Amino acid sequence: MNGASRAALAAARERLDALTDSTSVDAAKLAEELAAVTALLDREVSLRRVLTDPARAGEAKAELAGQLLSGQVGGPTADLIGGMVRTRWSRARDLVDSVEELAATAELTAAQRAGSLDDVEDELFRFGRIVEGSTGLRAALTDRSATVVAKTTLLRSLLGGRADPVTERLVVRLVTQPRGRSLEVGLQTLSRLAAARRDRRVAVVTSAVPLTDVQKQRLGAALAKLYGHAMHLNLEVDPEVLGGITVRVGDEVINGTVAARLEEAEQRLAG
Known part of the structure; x- marks a missing residue:
């Protein structure tokens, strides 16, 4: 990311940290809602362009986001997204990438609270090595013709009961919503975010x-x-x-x- 987007993401990270510092905020629920917003913005190109249009007033964009998300997400998620669209972004896609990063970070925060962050880090790494060593598995997980249900079912058969729930949710989202990235790059990104939770x-x-x-x-x-x-x-x-x-x-x-x-x-x- 360049310039304005980098600054906007840094501010959003700080707001997320402030939210998740409160034990009253359900980090896993926040992650789920942010992932849903990511999917919406990724799907609706015109919407993300409107929400990042520098010619529109920040408050007007925040109001529009609030109207769209009303009743769909909780207050913490709505506040976080409102703050993000008030700021300036270099590219519309940077907003989507940033919301996705915050969703993953919220999941990792949930793992950190539960004392399982180390397990999640190790499981993400091991899963990446398993995929790297199995051409058939990688093909199944990256097959564009396969349905979301089929991929989710396959992953849950592999990870269900064997991996931390946070690991399972992160991998399922990555595989079912790749957003143009390779599976390997996505797993590496998640590993870096997990490490960043402990600086x-x-x-x-x-x-x-x-x-x-x-x-x-x-x-x-x-x-x-x-x-x-x-x-x-x-x-x-x-x-x-x-x-x-x-x-x-x-x-x-x-x-x-x-x-x-x-x-x-x-x-x-x-x-």
Whole structure:
């Protein structure tokens, strides 16, 4: 996002935090209603253009949003959306993307309140790896001809009773309302939002054998010192790395595996 949209999203995040700081606000219900607003704005192109039209007064846009949502959502959701449409957006689509982000953040807040945020982070990561390793499953979940009911039923058969309810709701929304994103990108975005709830970044760590608790603690402390942020480690085992570990933080890769060193030596010899 650029300029005005970035500022508008930052303000919306602050309003969401203020709302969810109150224990009287049902974060899961707020997430459900924000997801419904996302679907509405994504579907109704003309509506989101009107609600982000810089030529219209902010109060007029907020009043229109209030009329449309009256009786459909609760007061906290209506207030949050009203505040968002009062502000300026660089693109109409940025408003939809931001409402969707707030819906996911509200879900993660519900998990944090329940003490299950760590579980949700790990489950999102593991589900992403399962999808990556199963061509058939990925095809079924991204099949444009498959109905929402069929995809939802499939996901609930996979996750129901095995994953936290927040994980299940997030994944179902992502799969049934992809909004032009790949499944992998959507899962990565959710993982980053989950990490942000604890003001920490995500490191994907690949090793030849499982790391011990001591190794995980030392690696987490070293990465936190290196990046200046607490780190959530997503761990995976791949015997092909031969030894050592690979750490990926965002687009940056720290490769300390034997396989990487062998490849580097071969390249030097070939040169």
